[in-house]
Amino acid sequence: MNELATIFKALSDETRLRIIKLLEQGELCVCDITAALDMVQPKVSFHLSALREAGLIKDRKQGKWIHYSLNDQDLLRRMLILSICERLRDNQSLADSKRLSVFLGKKDLGRKVVPLKSKSRCCG
Amino acid sequence: MNELATIFKALSDETRLRIIKLLEQGELCVCDITAALDMVQPKVSFHLSALREAGLIKDRKQGKWIHYSLNDQDLLRRMLILSICERLRDNQSLADSKRLSVFLGKKDLGRKVVPLKSKSRCCG
DNA sequence: ACCTCGCATAAATTATTCTTTATATATTAT
DNA sequence: ATAATATATAAAGAATAATTTATGCGAGGT
DSSP: OOHHHHHHHHTSSHHHHHHHHHHTTOOEEHHHHHHHHTOOHHHHHHHHHHHHHTTSEEEEEETTEEEEEEOOOSHHHHHHHHHHHHHOOSHHHHHHHHHHHHHHHHHHHHHHHSTTTTOOOTTO | OOHHHHHHHHTSSHHHHHHHHHHTTOOEEHHHHHHHHTOOHHHHHHHHHHHHHTTSEEEEEETTEEEEEEOOOSHHHHHHHHHHHHHOOSHHHHHHHHHHHHHHHHHHHHHHHSTTTTOOOTTO
16 A cells, blocks of 8 residues: 555554554553553554554564654654644543553552562563 | 544545545546546545545535535645645556546537537536 | 563454445436 | 436445454563
8 A cells, every 4th residue: 555545544543543642641562552542452452553554653672561652753744643642632532641640650659569679560 | 433533534545545636636526537547436436425524625516517626624634635745746646647637638629529509518 | 490471463253444336316408 | 308417325245454362472570
């Protein structure tokens, strides 16, 4: 398929728009996104790969985790991502952010409980 | 579906991008687009309706014909349409334009042949 | 060495979209 | 009134995409 059509196809799904909106907050790993969207993990991986193949997000492997972030290299993608983040201010996005905060909070809490053992932990 | 997702979905198909590129040249009726794309008419109508429902094109009825044109009312749509037209400069788009010219030329020729009978003719 | 965790991928199912063929509607010409 | 033309729409079939469930693989932890 045409590169342009591939980009638009990647953006033609609500779940993927929600993911982009979440990534506005910065780098997230798959389990973060899975918790925020309240979905099963393979489903999230499926949508992440569509976004990655369209060049809209990039990944960075670190230990057991893969951190995803927005890939606004060229002007078109940057523009698209900005438009999406600006327009996606609905209740669902709020709920997603809320679930993300709760999940990240739990991770932090876990870290404080066993800080000296230096457990391998996402975003540690 | 989300309005944003609907817009992107409408743009996620190559045929529809070709239609947008064609409409850059101005208002066209369905038979013009059908000739330019060299496709069957119901297929073109199908794709036109996807673009119309996404608010990317508008129509104007005149006699037997329905003229379609780009609908760049808001900033997002204008931006998207511009990006598409700028990026779609491939051989296929050239061929589409060529076929359109040939078809429009034939229509003009027909008009010259029987001018006094004032036949109902598209773009007359 | 074995277990667990985070993630990807495969297979099967379900849902959606695209294409084709056929038909309907409206408008104009004869 | 009948025919022809431009377009839409419906129905059926083919092609894609999304979802679920199951499994595999690599990186740490014990």
